[in-house]
Amino acid sequence: MWCRRLACLFKVPCRLSGSTRHRSPWLPCDRRTVLTAVARWHHTAPESLKCAWQLHGDHLELRYANTLMRFDFVWLRDHCRSASCYNAKTNQRSLDTASVDLGIKPKAVRVDETTLFLTWPDGHVTRYGLEWLVKNSYEGQKQQVMHPRILWNAEIYRQAQVPSIDCRSFLETDEGLKEFLQNFLLYGIAFVENVTPTKEDTEILAERVSLIRETIYGRMWYFTSDFSRGDTAYTKLALDRHTDTTYFQEPCGIQVFHCLKHEGTGGRTLLVDGFYAAEQVLRQAPDQFELLSKVPLKHEYVENVGDCHNHMIGVGPVLNVYPWNNELYLIRYNNYDRAVINTVPYDVVHRWYAAHRTLTAELRRPENELWVKLKPGKYFPSAVSHYCSHQELKGVSE
Numbered sequence: 001m002w003c004r005r006l007a008c009l010f011k012v013p014c015r016l017s018g019s020t021r022h023r024s025p026w027l028p029c030d031r032r033t034v035l036t037a038v039a040r041w042h043h044t045a046p047e048s049l050k051c052a053w054q055l056h057g058d059h060l061e062l063r064y065a066n067t068l069m070r071f072d073f074v075w076l077r078d079h080c081r082s083a084s085c086y087n088a089k090t091n092q093r094s095l096d097t098a099s100v101d102l103g104i105k106p107k108a109v110r111v112d113e114t115t116l117f118l119t120w121p122d123g124h125v126t127r128y129g130l131e132w133l134v135k136n137s138y139e140g141q142k143q144q145v146m147h148p149r150i151l152w153n154a155e156i157y158r159q160a161q162v163p164s165i166d167c168r169s170f171l172e173t174d175e176g177l178k179e180f181l182q183n184f185l186l187y188g189i190a191f192v193e194n195v196t197p198t199k200e201d202t203e204i205l206a207e208r209v210s211l212i213r214e215t216i217y218g219r220m221w222y223f224t225s226d227f228s229r230g231d232t233a234y235t236k237l238a239l240d241r242h243t244d245t246t247y248f249q250e251p252c253g254i255q256v257f258h259c260l261k262h263e264g265t266g267g268r269t270l271l272v273d274g275f276y277a278a279e280q281v282l283r284q285a286p287d288q289f290e291l292l293s294k295v296p297l298k299h300e301y302v303e304n305v306g307d308c309h310n311h312m313i314g315v316g317p318v319l320n321v322y323p324w325n326n327e328l329y330l331i332r333y334n335n336y337d338r339a340v341i342n343t344v345p346y347d348v349v350h351r352w353y354a355a356h357r358t359l360t361a362e363l364r365r366p367e368n369e370l371w372v373k374l375k376p377g378k379y380f381p382s383a384v385s386h387y388c389s390h391q392e393l394k395g396v397s398e
Contacts, residue, residue, distance in 0.1 A: 069137040151276040164191040188383040197376035246299035259374035277362035288355035300339035
């Protein structure tokens with residue numbers, strides 16, 4: 001069941017069109033400055049080095065909070081937050097971006113200690129908070145972490161002593177929900193104890209976190225080793241480390257497991273932090289990390305069992321990263337569901353296999369294995385694209 005996890009500048013020569021010129025000295029900028037043909041550095045105040053800016057032919061260069069940023073003029077017009085350009089109630093853009101002149105330049109620029117003011121040729125004034133610009137600039141985004149996480153192996157997780165949350169506290173208090181969400185967002189896994197072992201109670205807990213996503217399996221479902229669906233998970237075969245729903249174009253975010261009944265031996269679940277393993281690959285073999293983040297693969301689910309007839313294909317690399325800061329946000333690692341590799345030429349294929357082997361070796365290191373025995377009443381949500389699970393099934397579970 002799925003629910004929808006940042007030297008002072010001196011007067012120095014700069015090369016321009018094959019000739020050497022000197023940048024103009026920094027000028028006070030607590031007044032309105034009209035754009036001229038010569039690029040000059042300006043300050044918010046003569047005695048302050050906190051903020052300085054310079055106009056170029058097609059962009060504004062701004063230094064603030066130890067960050068040197070460059071903003072395209074069209075970008076600056078397009079992102080205007082004035083009432084006529086942006087609906088603050090709906091947080092949606094009102095400006096027609098296609099109506100902005102691609103050659104637009106500000107007629108005047110002013111910066112005070114906190115705000116950038118731009119006057120456009122038609123007289124419209126755009127205001128930006130300097131802190132907002134740092135946060136939303138490309139250069140600022142490169143320095144930011146989108147999703148803070150704690151990467152772990154078995155020893156790190158055990159030493160952290162991450163507590164399980166009692167079901168009543170989780171359902172009835174904001175503190176219980178907050179503690180659960182902090183555990184989940186930082187580690188990618190979390191546990192709730194003392195849950196009534198029914199499908200209905202499991203659904204109540206899931207809806208406390210998010211909406212439940214409808215899939216080919218339904219919203220909520222039972223699974224046991226009866227091969228009622230065309231998937232290895234419905235057999236008694238042990239499953240190696242993997243992430244689920246790699247064949248979805250958008251793999252699910254949170255998957256919840258709740259053991260309602262178990263008879264026999266075995267039934268343990270192995271958890272491995274895939275982000276931790278990927279971090280080791282990045283440190284030891286950065287070229288292989290890059291390859292795993294660039295080669296697109298098809299993942300496939302083909303099912304013809306009973307009344308279930310499904311063929312799903314999801315496309316994406318094993319390691320999915322934000323291109324502006326190389327931060328990993330999703331893993332598609334499932335050797336069962338990986339389709340035929342036919343998206344890259346043969347020489348890339350062989351290098352991909354070597355990189356895949358390096359990642360697999362990290363995932364299979366014994367020191368990375370966290371074994372969990374699920375029992376009735378123990379509710380286990382996990383970030384599907386974060387950890388790799390392995391299930392050891394003996395006897396009957398559901």
